[in-house]
Amino acid sequence: KLGKKVVVTGVPGVGKTTVINGAMERLAAEGVTYTPVNFGTFMFEVAKKENLVSDRDEMRKLAKDVQKRLQQAAASGIAAVSADANVIIDTHSSVKTPTGFLAGLPEWVLRELMPDIVVLVETDPDQILMRRLGDASRTRDMEGSRAIAEHQEFNRAVSAAYAMYTGCTIKIVRNENFLLEQGIDDLVSVLR
Numbered sequence: 001k002l003g004k005k006v007v008v009t010g011v012p013g014v015g016k017t018t019v020i021n022g023a024m025e026r027l028a029a030e031g032v033t034y035t036p037v038n039f040g041t042f043m044f045e046v047a048k049k050e051n052l053v054s055d056r057d058e059m060r061k062l063a064k065d066v067q068k069r070l071q072q073a074a075a076s077g078i079a080a081v082s083a084d085a086n087v088i089i090d091t092h093s094s095v096k097t098p099t100g101f102l103a104g105l106p107e108w109v110l111r112e113l114m115p116d117i118v119v120l121v122e123t124d125p126d127q128i129l130m131r132r133l134g135d136a137s138r139t140r141d142m143e144g145s146r147a148i149a150e151h152q153e154f155n156r157a158v159s160a161a162y163a164m165y166t167g168c169t170i171k172i173v174r175n176e177n178f179l180l181e182q183g184i185d186d187l188v189s190v191l192r
């Protein structure tokens, strides 16, 4: 199989996109190229066309079956554009919905993507809470550090199922305050 498929996950506001961008920049300097793909953007394009939502933070509140359909559309859209390239997919191990955690990579998504590695970007829940409060561009769920800690725990648990289904490895990357460069180093080491 040509091309590496790396899925990068983490709770909202942990800094997935920031770490991915840093890693891509570093790898580009070494001549290693990855195509970044945002799973939520693929879902949002479909959701917008169907007038289901006006911003991406509304998607996790949609009826479960609608979210599943958008998820399926995103997975096949991403599989179609990724082919033999190295791809980094920015997404979620689980999505917090009003009726509970929804798996981000259920069987029908894994079958399309077949990741080599699933990365979990994590940090202390208090830091995530502060980052969310500092980002006015998004509509964040109002939750405390305890709930954020539980979400991170659930993400580890559900990722074990992804490893069982695909044989992928699970890599935990810490993205701590003042230690972004170290998080980027860790991600680069699995992408290289």
Ligand code: AP5
Pocket (backbone or CB within 6 Å): 010, 011, 012, 013, 014, 015, 016, 017, 018, 019, 039, 040, 041, 043, 056, 057, 058, 059, 060, 067, 071, 090, 091, 092, 095, 103, 104, 105, 131, 132, 134, 135, 138, 175, 176, 177, 178, 179, 180
């Ligand atoms: P998406 O857009 O991926 O939502 P998100 O997780 O909320 O993404 P963010 O970009 O807000 O968070 P981030 O972790 O990337 O943090 P960032 O780098 O911006 O997904 C949108 C929606 O799509 C989901 O809600 C869901 O509905 C749907 N979806 C996606 N995938 C799905 C799937 N598989 N199945 C079903 N639905 C799916 O950083 C945040 C802030 O922290 C920034 O201000 C940044 O400057 C700061 N920061 C970062 N690192 C550090 C550091 N080390 N120190 C200090 N500050 C830092």
